[in-house]
Amino acid sequence: MLIAILAFSFAIFGISGVRVVLGIVFITIPFYFILNNFQLSDSEKFVFSLLFGITIFPSLVYLLGFLISFKLSILIVFLIMITVGIFAKRIRHT
Numbered sequence: 001m002l003i004a005i006l007a008f009s010f011a012i013f014g015i016s017g018v019r020v021v022l023g024i025v026f027i028t029i030p031f032y033f034i035l036n037n038f039q040l041s042d043s044e045k046f047v048f049s050l051l052f053g054i055t056i057f058p059s060l061v062y063l064l065g066f067l068i069s070f071k072l073s074i075l076i077v078f079l080i081m082i083t084v085g086i087f088a089k090r091i092r093h094t
Contacts, residue, residue, distance in 0.1 A: 028053035030078065033085025039094045057081070 009017030031049035057077060064073035
């Protein structure tokens with residue numbers, strides 16, 4: 001399904017559309033891992049991770065962007081959120 005969405009966005013918007021779709025996918029992944037620790041259905045996890053990814057992720061990147069470059073802050077926030085998701089899973093299973 002992701003391939004079809006990427007092909008459609010490429011056909012309509014070009015490489016910029018592909019970058020936007022991949023960006024949305026990558027910012028929702030950490031929140032999906034975090035929400036995976038709760039008793040939610042897959043559709044609920046998807047919608048909540050999409051909403052959290054669109055609201056919380058850019059806010060954290062923006063705040064960190066005052067101290068360092070924005071490209072580096074995107075990477076740091078992404079890695080921190082992935083780490084939080086992994087540690088939450090390990091804590092939950094112990």
